[in-house]
Amino acid sequence: xxxxxxxxxxxxxxxxxxxxxxxxxxxxxxxxxxxxxxxxxxxxxxxxxxxxxxxxxxxxxxxxxxxxxxxxxxxxxxxxxxxxxxxxxxxxxxxxxxxxxxxxxxxxxxxxxxxxxxxxxxxxxxxxxxxxxxxxxxxxxxxxxxxxxxxxxxxxxxxxxxxxxxxxxxxxxxxxxxxxxxxxxxxxxxxxx
Amino acid sequence: xxxxxxxxxxxxxxxxxxxxxxxxxxxxxxxxxxxxxxxxxxxxxxxxxxxxxxxxxxxxxxxxxxxxxxxxxxxxxxxxxx
Ligand SMILES: [Zn+2]
Numbered sequence: 001x002x003x004x005x006x007x008x009x010x011x012x013x014x015x016x017x018x019x020x021x022x023x024x025x026x027x028x029x030x031x032x033x034x035x036x037x038x039x040x041x042x043x044x045x046x047x048x049x050x051x052x053x054x055x056x057x058x059x060x061x062x063x064x065x066x067x068x069x070x071x072x073x074x075x076x077x078x079x080x081x082x083x084x085x086x087x088x089x090x091x092x093x094x095x096x097x098x099x100x101x102x103x104x105x106x107x108x109x110x111x112x113x114x115x116x117x118x119x120x121x122x123x124x125x126x127x128x129x130x131x132x133x134x135x136x137x138x139x140x141x142x143x144x145x146x147x148x149x150x151x152x153x154x155x156x157x158x159x160x161x162x163x164x165x166x167x168x169x170x171x172x173x174x175x176x177x178x179x180x181x182x183x184x185x186x187x188x189x190x191x192x193x
Numbered sequence: 194x195x196x197x198x199x200x201x202x203x204x205x206x207x208x209x210x211x212x213x214x215x216x217x218x219x220x221x222x223x224x225x226x227x228x229x230x231x232x233x234x235x236x237x238x239x240x241x242x243x244x245x246x247x248x249x250x251x252x253x254x255x256x257x258x259x260x261x262x263x264x265x266x267x268x269x270x271x272x273x274x275x
Contacts, residue, residue: 051201051254067254068201121194121206135202137209137252 006100009166012188015174017181022109024174024182027158028166029077031061032099033084036070038092046088047071054132054147059086062158064134064147072098072145074158103166106149107173108156111180116157118176122146124157140172195267200274201254209252216245216259241265 014025037043047063049055049071054064061075061083075083080097087095107116113124119140122129129135131150138144142165147158161169174182175190195207215237220229238244243263250256261271 068256121208135253137205143252 009103009163010105010170012170012185015177015182015184017109017111017177018183019181020109022107022111022115022177022180022182024105024107024170024177026170027104027106030099030104030158031073031075031077031080031083032097032102032104032160033073033075033080033087034066034070034094034096034098035073035087036094038069041091041093042088043091043093043095044069047073052134054134054149059083062147062149064145066134066136066145074147101163102145102160103163103169104158104160105166105170105173106156106158107177108151108154110155111177112155112157115177115180115182116173119172140169140176142169142172144169195269197248197260198269198272199248199250199253199256200258200272201256202250205250205253209250211249211251213247213249213257215239216247239264245271 008026008028010026010028012026014023016023035043035047049063049065051065051068054062057063061073064072066072073083080099084095084097089095116139117124120137122135122137129148131148133148136145139159142161144159144161149158150156171188171190174184174188178184196204197207197210198204217233220233222230241264243261245259245261247257247259256274258272258274260269262269
């Protein structure tokens with residue numbers, strides 16, 4: 001059987017505003033492992049982080065409490081098998097590699113929240129979504145899973161959605177960033193600016 | 194817009210949730226009459242007053258919960274996980 005090569009639905013170099021206050025990049029290759037674990041299982045005790053928050057483990061992976069009894073672990077590209085193998089599966093536990101089923105983007109910078117706020121109804125203030133916050137909600141009409149994952153003290157969000165909506169989501173977010181100076185290449189804008 | 198309090202996610206825009214309608218009790222299909230089954234499936238009280246209803250947190254925690262909502266004012270009270 002031949003190896004199937006997975007390709008990003010976006011596949012575009014990072015975009016940046018001229019003042020650097022908002023950047024947008026495809027993060028599709030991020031390893032994504034979904035764990036569902038009932039209360040009392042070893043996996044639930046090990047992951048432990050509660051719904052709505054996240055933590056980085058010793059291996060540097062981002063462990064997110066994505067829903068009640070559900071966690072998503074994000075890691076560097078190519079780490080999916082290693083991460084999945086690290087989760088004990090005794091009891092009522094499922095561990096699924098969702099890397100290729102989910103598109104993902106990272107938006108960073110002091111204008112990131114303002115740009116996102118244009119196309120979602122979540123309150124992205126520091127009070128309600130501080131660094132590490134994990135939440136879900138629609139962005140540009142697409143159901144997304146979010147993590148506020150600041151980079152070197154700069155506001156940053158990792159946002160994932162179903163793969164088939166990935167390109168649309170990327171374009172919708174890029175479009176929302178145009179008024180903050182993001183240069184969007186031809187064909188990637190929503191309204192033909 | 195209605196702000197609906199999810200027991201897991203907190204206050205959410207109703208657009209991120211799905212209303213699943215009035216809470217109705219399910220009769221036993223083995224013993225109930227056709228009329229009772231039909232009423233369970235299709236008939237609702239729909240008052241302009243307080244109603245106990247189920248909501249599904251579609252965009253958030255993907256759990257069902259019940260609230261009491263005044264259908265005339267959209268005031269909401271009493272929330273619990275289903
Ligand atoms: Zn919820």
